Amino acid sequence: GGVGKTTAADAIYNKIHHRFQFKCHLGDVSDTEHRYGLVYLQKQLVSNMFKQTIFQINSVGEGIGVIKRRLQHRKVLIVIDNVDKVEQLSALAGDREWFGPGSIIIITTRDEHLLNPVRVNMRYPAKEMNEEEALELFSWHTFADNCPKEEYLELSKNVVSYCGGFPLALKV
Numbered sequence: 001g002g003v004g005k006t007t008a009a010d011a012i013y014n015k016i017h018h019r020f021q022f023k024c025h026l027g028d029v030s031d032t033e034h035r036y037g038l039v040y041l042q043k044q045l046v047s048n049m050f051k052q053t054i055f056q057i058n059s060v061g062e063g064i065g066v067i068k069r070r071l072q073h074r075k076v077l078i079v080i081d082n083v084d085k086v087e088q089l090s091a092l093a094g095d096r097e098w099f100g101p102g103s104i105i106i107i108t109t110r111d112e113h114l115l116n117p118v119r120v121n122m123r124y125p126a127k128e129m130n131e132e133e134a135l136e137l138f139s140w141h142t143f144a145d146n147c148p149k150e151e152y153l154e155l156s157k158n159v160v161s162y163c164g165g166f167p168l169a170l171k172v
Helices: 005-019 029-036 038-050 060-071 086-093 112-118 131-143 150-163 167-171
Strands: 022-026 076-083 104-109
Touching: 005 022, 005 076, 005 104, 022 038, 029 038, 029 076, 029 086, 038 060, 038 086, 060 086, 076 086, 086 104, 086 112, 104 112, 131 150, 131 167, 150 167
Parallel strands: 022 076, 076 104
Antiparallel strands: none
């Protein structure tokens, strides 16, 4: 955690979402599913896509049917953030055939093996930042500049070293 998976997914979504009529960003799926259940997430997905809340979904199986029927011929952009169970992916984006050509589904997870059952095309493992990148990120958040002032350089390098290249730790 904290290596920048969500931040990267958000940045990609924000950069390309205007190309899609049908789009949805499902944030922290793990927590949302734990609190409200998979049916809630399915309703959220379909409602966000069509800007309506009239979709009646009573079970995960019914939700899968609604998602497939309503989206199978549409080019969609979906972010499914912080997945921690294969059931979450199966309920929200179980197969690429559920969506039309040109669709992009971005999934973030700490457990890469969860991506195997859904036939993911491309994988981008998030990596820690190098020292130079980390110092620049820290500087932007701390000093509103790309590098620290000379009098804070050593202290800034110590903080960056302590944070270990994790963007979230550097921001905090």
